[in-house]
Amino acid sequence: MELFEDEGPGPGNAHDYSVGEITGAVKRVIEGEFGRVRVRGEVGRVTHARSGHLYFDLKDERNTLSAVSWKGQVARLSHMPEEGMEVIATGKVTTFGPQSRYQLTVEDIAPAGAGALMAMLEKRRKSLEGEGLFAAERKRPLPYLPQVIGVITSPTGAVIRDILHRLADRFPRHVLVWPVAVQGQTCAPEVVRAIEGFNALQPGGPIPRPDVLIVARGGGSVEDLWGFNEEAVVRAAAASGIPLISAVGHETDITLIDHASDRRAPTPTAAAEMAVPVRADLMRAVEQLGLRLAAGTEAAVTRRRQRLADIARALPRPEALLATPRQRLDIAGERLPGALTRVVDRKQLALARVPLSPGLLTRVREGAAARLDRVSSRLAPGLQTVVTARRHRLERLRLSPQPLERQVTDGRARLARAAERLEGAERRLAERRQGRLESAARLLETLSYKATLQRGYAVVRDGERVITTTAAAATAERLEIEFADGRFVPEGDGGGSDSGGSGGSPRRKPAPKPPEQGSLF
Structure with missing residues (x-):
């Protein structure tokens, strides 16, 4: 180590700030410097959060300012921001420490002048018109x-x-x-x-x-x-x-x-x-229409009356129309008796020319009588009289002016039709009588005293006599009580029900009198 080597830098006197201290200091400076401000700018990106908060940007040519409006403030905004709209936002400048940024908390938004309002209105109008909300149809x-x-x-x-x-x-x-x-x-x-x-x-x-x-x-x-x-x-x-x-x-x-x-x-x-329309005008219009209707009706009736009179004058009189048919009827009436006489004569002449066999006539009568007997045997007794009369009439039958073959055929057809009608009458008569019988049976069952017994009542008899009073019961020889499910004889009167009792019962004995008490003296 050299003698004059420089030492490293020491700790010095500078204070060490924490991140929170720097963030708080910046927040206090910004909020204290600006406070409540009004910012003019163009709305950029707009985001509606699910929490109800509104986030958007305010920008000009070179700078962008983040803005937020909390849920409670959004409900009080006079205008909602839309992208591209120039507005004046009123609020407070604050900081957001977790992202190291500052932002504007917006309390109110107003368009930046009438021109901006009209531009936004025109934009909204075109958007809604494109959806067809203003279509005339x-x-x-x-x-x-x-x-x-x-x-x-x-x-x-x-x-x-x-x-x-x-x-x-x-x-x-x-x-x-x-x-x-x-x-x-x-x-x-x-x-x-x-x-x-x-x-x-x-x-x-x-x-x-x-x-x-x-x-x-x-x-x-x-x-x-x-x-x-x-x-x-x-x-x-x-x-x-x-x-x-x-x-x-x-x-x-x-x-x-x-x-x-x-x-x-x-x-x-x-x-x-x-x-609404004008009521007085409607009343006048209705009155005028009524007058026109009355005048038109009167004119129509007058025209039709005149036309009917003209047509009536052109029609012929009823007497003239009936004169010729009446004359033809009189002529036909005069010719009718003679014509009937001539027809009868021709029929008799034709009948006289037909060869008749007595054996054939007898067989026809016997066959018809046999068929009539078979039919009448199946009829009700009440209809036997009608069949008998028809049989007598057949026995007295004589040939008519028409040919024998046609007479036999017609008689057979009439006999078959009569048999069908008689069978139908017998069946309907039996059905009606059966219906009346069933109705009478139901009525009898309804009115019978046994229906009353089913409801809990009873009938007291002395032999064939019905007991209805206590006096009659006291003098009765043998009491018998009838219920809905059978008859019953009380004890002392032969006792027991009618299913196990004998034919007769002895006369009921009177109850013995109590012994008289003797005197103590």
Whole structure:
């Protein structure tokens, strides 16, 4: 080791800081220097965390500032940041030690001027229009005369008074008012809940379902009307199952809900005029239509009456129409007796020319009588008289003017038809009598006293006599009790049931009298 060799560096007087001390010192310097600030910049990357926090970047041409808005602050933001939007963010500059960075805790966001708002509005409008929410073919017609009108607006403003007054002047209707905030942070969610709430009502329920909705607000600045440009409000209006009229702002104010609604009204008063017609005009129109109907009916009846009179004059008289047929009828009536006589003569002459055999006639009669006997044997006794009369009539049968073969054939057919009718009559008579017999049996069973015995009653007899009083029971020789399942003779009267008892029983002996007590004296 050399004598003049330099020694190594010593510990010196510098303080050794820990990482936490440096981080805390930086945090105190930054938060103490800046405190609450307003930062203008363009929104970059936007991230919605599942915890509800919102992370995004603020940037300019060369620098980027991280920004965060906690869950409780996000609900109070007047405008939600969107990428590419120029905003002014208000908050506090703080540090995040675990990542050695500083960031801006944002409490509120406002667009950087009207130009930025309009640019964001135009961007949102094109996006929603591309989804077809503003298409004309999806818009529905308004009902001509709604029974119930739902109004979504502030309950304390002049808008609701104007709407109610205009409805009362034109055509009074039942109005349901859903109160909402028409500007501020709660405007959009309350309007969405109102539209969805009216659509959730069931027809015929305790609260009537509106036939048309009116979303109304008075005029204001772009910022005041911004709640009606929110995407949630536009989607709720487009999805409404009830036709919706948008009446937000004045005629020059255009919001996105105007594009999504079924009809846009320049003012709330105009929305009331769109919802209902004028009652007086309708009454005048109905009156005029009634007058036209009466005049047209009268003219039509007059024309038809005149035409009927013209046609009636051209028709011939009834006497002239009936004269010729009546004459033909008289001539035919005069010729009828002679014609009948000639027909009978021709038939008799033809019959006289036919050779008849006595044996054939006898066989026909015997065969018909035998078949009639077989049929009549199967008939009920009540129908025997009819069959006998037919048999006597057959025995007295004489040949008619027609040929014998045709007579035999016709007689056989008539006999077969008569047999079928008689068999059917016998069967129906037996069915009717069987039905009456069954009905009488059921009635007899219902009215029989045995049905009463089934319910717990009994019949007391003395031989064939029915005992109905205690006096008759005291003088009875032999008591017999009939139950539903058999008869019973009490002890002392022959005892036991009827199944094991003998034919007769001795007369019941009277109970012996108790012995008289003697005198003690």
